[in-house]
Amino acid sequence: MKIARLAMAVLLALSASALPALSADPVQVTADSFTVDDASKNAVFTGSVVVTRTGLTMWADKVTVVYGTGGQSDIDSLTATGNVRIKTPTQEATGRQAVFDPGAQLLRLTDNVVVTNAQGKVSSPELVINLATNSSTFSGSSGGRVTGVFTPQ
Numbered sequence: 093m094k095i096a097r098l099a100m101a102v103l104l105a106l107s108a109s110a111l112p113a114l115s116a117d118p119v120q121v122t123a124d125s126f127t128v129d130d131a132s133k134n135a136v137f138t139g140s141v142v143v144t145r146t147g148l149t150m151w152a153d154k155v156t157v158v159y160g161t162g163g164q165s166d167i168d169s170l171t172a173t174g175n176v177r178i179k180t181p182t183q184e185a186t187g188r189q190a191v192f193d194p195g196a197q198l199l200r201l202t203d204n205v206v207v208t209n210a211q212g213k214v215s216s217p218e219l220v221i222n223l224a225t226n227s228s229t230f231s232g233s234s235g236g237r238v239t240g241v242f243t244p245q
Contacts (some may be wrong), residue, residue, distance in 0.1 A: 107152070120144045123155075133168075134158045141172070151177040152190070169193055176201070183209035185219070197223040212242035 122137025135157045143150040153174025155161045160166040175227040178201075179185075188203035199221040206215045216230035216238040 093102065112214055118145070121155075133160065149179045150190075151175065167194055188219060188221070199223065210238060210243070214238065214240040 107109045109193070121137055121141065123137035123141040123142050125139045126135070126137050128135045131204060131222075137155045138153070141150075141152045141155045143152075143155065151170060152172035154172070156171045156173075158168045158170075160168045169185065170190075170192040175186075176188060176189065176190045177184065178190065185205065185207045187201040187205040190199070191200045191202075193200075201219045201221075203217065206213065209218065214230055215236075216231045217236045218231040219228060220231070221228045232238045
């Protein structure tokens, strides 16, 4: 499965500062409420949050962005929680939490992870996507095993 494409789409949508050439693409966020706390350097979107950018839509109950000294475009981390769903034109991933660390170039989707595309479906307690190495690791734990169903092409 081409999970790395999903990770790249999330990266592009949620961390434009990591790829300045694509920063001109707007990120649209809708939510029931939005709070910015400059003292703690975080921004919180709550209630039916929808994040869209060209080729990607992410839904969650809550999205928290922690930003650095460079201001709100200097993203240190992004955490989406509650009914997380990430959709690109070719695949969809769901879980209960997604954490993106732009410094480490890691996207971690956890708790009932399901990734589906035309080639099949993989379920796992955790998925870690390393954007620096373009590798994906599905991990089992005491909460379950990695399972997959694949359709031959």
